[in-house]
Amino acid sequence: xxxxxxxxxxxxxxxxxxxxxxxxxxxxxxxxxxxxxxxxxxxxxxxxxxxxxxxxxxxxxxxxxxxxxxxxxxxxxxxxxxxxxxxxxxxxxxxxxxxxxxxxxxxxxxxxxxxxxxxxxxxxxxxxxxxxxxxxx
Numbered sequence: 001x002x003x004x005x006x007x008x009x010x011x012x013x014x015x016x017x018x019x020x021x022x023x024x025x026x027x028x029x030x031x032x033x034x035x036x037x038x039x040x041x042x043x044x045x046x047x048x049x050x051x052x053x054x055x056x057x058x059x060x061x062x063x064x065x066x067x068x069x070x071x072x073x074x075x076x077x078x079x080x081x082x083x084x085x086x087x088x089x090x091x092x093x094x095x096x097x098x099x100x101x102x103x104x105x106x107x108x109x110x111x112x113x114x115x116x117x118x119x120x121x122x123x124x125x126x127x128x129x130x131x132x133x134x135x136x137x
Contacts, residue, residue, distance in 0.1 A: 018059035
């Protein structure tokens with residue numbers, strides 16, 4: 001599809017892609033690497049190659065977990081440095097808050113079943129009885 005890029009599907013190439021995803025690298029960054037397949041090729045593999053979508057999704061979720069834990073570590077490291085100095089800078093506080101919020105928001109959108117807000121609705125009839133639906137003319 002794109003000149004000079006690998007398009008031939010191989011388990012070795014899939015493993016390289018998934019390893020990079022699992023380390024928190026964005027697919028856009030991976031596909032901009034000339035040694036990796038283009039985004040179009042990845043999309044095609046997602047639709048046509050048996051097992052690719054599962055590996056891709058699992059690696060993506062691992063990457064999200066990595067990013068969340070990395071951001072948490074950054075926040076804790078900053079907190080420890082601030083304790084040693086005896087003060088916390090306002091810029092550091094805002095930057096960390098934004099970093100954590102962005103990571104959690106992104107995770108909730110990419111993997112809503114795991115990180116999204118749980119919403120549950122229950123429909124019941126009068127006095128907790130089963131719901132009855134009637135059609136009348």
